[in-house]
Amino acid sequence: MKKGQVYEGYVERMDFPNKGIVRCEEEVAVVKNALPGQKISFMVSKKRKGKAEGRLLEVLEKAPCEIESACPHFEECGGCSYQNLPYEEQLALKKTQVRRLLTPAFAQQMELEGIEGELDNYIDKIFEGIKGSPVQKEYRNKMEFSFGDEYKDGPLALGMHKRGSFYDIVPVRECQIIDADYRRILGCVLDYFTEQNATFFHRIRHEGYLRHLLVRKAQRTGEILIALITTTQEEHDVQPLVDKLTSLELDGKIAGILHTKNDSVADVVQSDETVLLYGQDYFYEELLGLKFKISQFSFFQTNTLGAEVLYETAREYLGDISGEGKKDKTVFDLYSGTGTIAQLLAPVAGRVIGVEIIEEAVEAAKVNAKLNGLTNCEFIAGDVLKVIDDIKEKPDFIVLDPPRDGIHPKALQKIIDYGVDRIVYISCKPTSLARDLEVLIEQGYRMERVTAVDQFPCTGHVETVCLLSKK
Ligand code: SAH
Numbered sequence: 001m002k003k004g005q006v007y008e009g010y011v012e013r014m015d016f017p018n019k020g021i022v023r024c025e026e027e028v029a030v031v032k033n034a035l036p037g038q039k040i041s042f043m044v045s046k047k048r049k050g051k052a053e054g055r056l057l058e059v060l061e062k063a064p065c066e067i068e069s070a071c072p073h074f075e076e077c078g079g080c081s082y083q084n085l086p087y088e089e090q091l092a093l094k095k096t097q098v099r100r101l102l103t104p105a106f107a108q109q110m111e112l113e114g115i116e117g118e119l120d121n122y123i124d125k126i127f128e129g130i131k132g133s134p135v136q137k138e139y140r141n142k143m144e145f146s147f148g149d150e151y152k153d154g155p156l157a158l159g160m161h162k163r164g165s166f167y168d169i170v171p172v173r174e175c176q177i178i179d180a181d182y183r184r185i186l187g188c189v190l191d192y193f194t195e196q197n198a199t200f201f202h203r204i205r206h207e208g209y210l211r212h213l214l215v216r217k218a219q220r221t222g223e224i225l226i227a228l229i230t231t232t233q234e235e236h237d238v239q240p241l242v243d244k245l246t247s248l249e250l251d252g253k254i255a256g257i258l259h260t261k262n263d264s265v266a267d268v269v270q271s272d273e274t275v276l277l278y279g280q281d282y283f284y285e286e287l288l289g290l291k292f293k294i295s296q297f298s299f300f301q302t303n304t305l306g307a308e309v310l311y312e313t314a315r316e317y318l319g320d321i322s323g324e325g326k327k328d329k330t331v332f333d334l335y336s337g338t339g340t341i342a343q344l345l346a347p348v349a350g351r352v353i354g355v356e357i358i359e360e361a362v363e364a365a366k367v368n369a370k371l372n373g374l375t376n377c378e379f380i381a382g383d384v385l386k387v388i389d390d391i392k393e394k395p396d397f398i399v400l401d402p403p404r405d406g407i408h409p410k411a412l413q414k415i416i417d418y419g420v421d422r423i424v425y426i427s428c429k430p431t432s433l434a435r436d437l438e439v440l441i442e443q444g445y446r447m448e449r450v451t452a453v454d455q456f457p458c459t460g461h462v463e464t465v466c467l468l469s470k471k
Contacts, residue, residue: 339365
């Protein structure tokens with residue numbers, strides 16, 4: 001295959017998260033945003049060390065299980081990868097991806113344990129497949145939209161980045177993974193600033209006003225928090241917008257509206273100053289019978305009902321930690337966010353210690369523990385890598401829920417050095433998990449149970465939960 005040339009072929013499989021593998025002329029190309037079974041044409045856009053990357057041009061034959069996408073933005077929008085697959089097929093695809101990524105770890109474990117036989121049979125005993133999300137549409141409790149233009153010098157847009165584009169924004173007025181309230185709020189804000197002729201912040205020139213719109217809506221309580229993120233390069237009276245938003249007919253209820261000012265050049269939502277325009281700067285969500293106060297920047301699983309399945313699985317995997325009813329065991333919840341997992345385990349533990357780098361989330365975790373009447377939780381703000389050195393207590397069990405990059409190698413070593421009997425590792429990126437498992441297995445841990453849990457229907461993401469025990 002040559003760069004710049006157009007080829008045709010069948011998509012053999014999709015690798016995590018959305019890489020189509022196409023075999024053609026005895027070579028293999030990776031083409032994003034395809035489906036297994038599709039016949040596609042693609043142009044080779046890169047070729048390095050014999051590996052070709054292609055850009056999808058056209059779907060020549062549909063995949064056998066392909067359906068019409070329910071979302072009109074699907075072809076353009078960079079948010080979802082699998083709107084055109086029935087949910088059962090999405091699950092099968094993610095299950096295969098996780099299994100495939102963890103296969104080397106299973107092989108390593110089998111070899112270390114000196115087990116003979118078929119690798120596939122061995123995996124079948126430990127890998128439990130995938131659990132689906134209880135809701136597959138309108139499931140998100142948080143969405144971060146970007147301002148930009150639909151195309152160069154086109155109209156103001158508010159929505160998601162276009163597939164494969166750094167600049168263009170797709171105004172996702174009909175997005176299917178958020179509910180109607182989000183769509184109403186998005187439409188209202190976009191219409192308002194279009195009328196105002198407000199500018200958006202240009203990512204290269206670093207000029208302009210509008211940056212992001214963050215909307216969070218609790219699935220259980222219906223409370224909504226809205227944050228408009230702008231630079232300080234223009235002055236706009238946002239009070240009329242607040243009036244428009246608060247008079248929208250919504251299914252939920254607006255708890256607060258914030259204006260966050262951010263003049264940094266990085267394309268992330270952060271705050272130099274936040275002004276409260278309406279209501280309060282937090283909202284409440286409920287999960288597995290506990291109540292959580294959530295603020296603008298606190299991490300909280302983005303699919304509340306799906307998170308219940310995830311956390312239940314983690315709790316089940318960890319098993320009985322009550323020490324025959326004595327409740328004297330210490331659990332570390334590392335990368336604890338707003339302390340959800342710590343609080344779920346607290347009723348059966350002696351003590352739970354959560355470690356989290358974002359201070360705002362740690363404060364929220366403390367408030368939440370109090371709110372839920374839990375007195376045996378402690379939350380420490382800081383980097384796991386450093387905090388571990390300062391904690392005097394030793395854990396009996398550890399729960400790990402790191403961000404996408406996985407665990408820092410030095411932090412992982414310190415975690416292993418505790419030598420606890422059981423670790424539950426929750427991972428939002430199976431490629432990182434596969435890397436960390438290699439180290440854990442090499443140093444004496446074995447995978448006892450593994451399952452994928454789908455928190456993000458229609459997208460390429462998937463969570464994996466793994467129970468590790470000390471041999
Ligand atoms: N367990 C929580 C959060 C998981 S997300 C939940 O389920 O809700 C991962 C969390 O790790 C985020 O809150 C992130 O802020 C935090 N984090 C990222 N790097 C970290 C580090 N080096 N040390 C501690 N926390 C970190």
